[in-house]
Amino acid sequence: MIKTLMRMAAPLAMLAATSASAAVITYTDFSSVAGLTLNGNAAQSGNVLRVTSAVDGQSGSVFSTNTVSLASNASFSTHFQFRFTSPDTGFCDTGTVCGADGLVFVVQTVGNNVGGSGGGIGYAGLPNSVGVEFDTWNNGGGDNNSSNHIGIDLNGNMNSAVLAEVTEADMNSGDIWNVWIDYNSATTLLEARLTRAATRPAGATLSLTQNLAAILGTTNAFVGFTSGTGASHANHDVLSWTFEDRFAPIGGGNNTVPEPGSLLLVGAGLALAGAFRKRKA
Ligand SMILES: [Ca+2]
Numbered sequence: 001m002i003k004t005l006m007r008m009a010a011p012l013a014m015l016a017a018t019s020a021s022a023a024v025i026t027y028t029d030f031s032s033v034a035g036l037t038l039n040g041n042a043a044q045s046g047n048v049l050r051v052t053s054a055v056d057g058q059s060g061s062v063f064s065t066n067t068v069s070l071a072s073n074a075s076f077s078t079h080f081q082f083r084f085t086s087p088d089t090g091f092c093d094t095g096t097v098c099g100a101d102g103l104v105f106v107v108q109t110v111g112n113n114v115g116g117s118g119g120g121i122g123y124a125g126l127p128n129s130v131g132v133e134f135d136t137w138n139n140g141g142g143d144n145n146s147s148n149h150i151g152i153d154l155n156g157n158m159n160s161a162v163l164a165e166v167t168e169a170d171m172n173s174g175d176i177w178n179v180w181i182d183y184n185s186a187t188t189l190l191e192a193r194l195t196r197a198a199t200r201p202a203g204a205t206l207s208l209t210q211n212l213a214a215i216l217g218t219t220n221a222f223v224g225f226t227s228g229t230g231a232s233h234a235n236h237d238v239l240s241w242t243f244e245d246r247f248a249p250i251g252g253g254n255n256t257v258p259e260p261g262s263l264l265l266v267g268a269g270l271a272l273a274g275a276f277r278k279r280k281a
């Protein structure tokens with residue numbers, strides 16, 4: 001296992017050193033979770049990252065095992081897909097889906113911790129952090145009395161700095177959702193986009209002007225996901241993930257989401273390139 005990780009780490013380091021345009025994290029699926037640290041109740045389940053499962057009272061997180069050096073004062077761009085399944089219907093009115101509590105994309109300075117369960121969505125109480133939450137349970141005023149919203153949270157505080165109702169569909173309906181999150185340190189603008197469509201929307205779903213480098217206190221950060229369940233639950237799965245250590249919106253303009261190459265493919269590609277060079281020489 002360690003040998004495998006080392007073999008994978010070497011080409012990744014090469015990639016980071018030799019190509020400014022390459023993503024530093026790329027998973028087309030999670031059949032391999034090499035390079036990630038799973039904490040609390042998080043688990044690999046088939047090809048997905050199950051940050052929490054459809055069981056009450058869970059709290060889980062998954063972070064990059066190594067810090068990512070965020071160039072240009074913490075600029076970054078990321079795209080991922082999530083899906084929530086098997087929502088608990090015990091608390092629902094007839095004919096509705098509910099389930100709890102959602103998923104949070106997190107940039108922080110620690111890679112092996114988990115925040116509070118339930119309404120904490122595995123994020124509550126994590127200091128020096130920024131989170132973009134996909135919240136499926138109404139915890140009252142802090143959630144603006146919404147059970148289907150996206151919010152930007154700072155320093156583990158579940159009272160979102162900004163929050164928007166998700167009107168396209170219920171996030172607990174079992175659909176695959178695409179998320180793009182971009183932070184540009186030149187403008188200190190953090191933007192999040194959420195849709196079931198494969199095309200990056202022109203306009204942001206939610207945005208916040210905030211100096212992230214000041215919040216983090218560093219530009220070396222762990223990046224990943226947290227989730228929680230409480231008295232209600234659902235499977236909270238991440239299906240794919242690409243992360244760039246600079247402001248470089250993925251699928252920018254009106255392009256559809258590019259099919260990202262997996263870690264293994266990246267490694268294989270470099271190995272092939274190496275073999276090709278050897279043959280030429
Ligand atoms: Ca909530």
Ligand SMILES: [Ca+2]
Pocket residue numbers: 133135142143149151158160
């Ligand atoms: Ca919330």
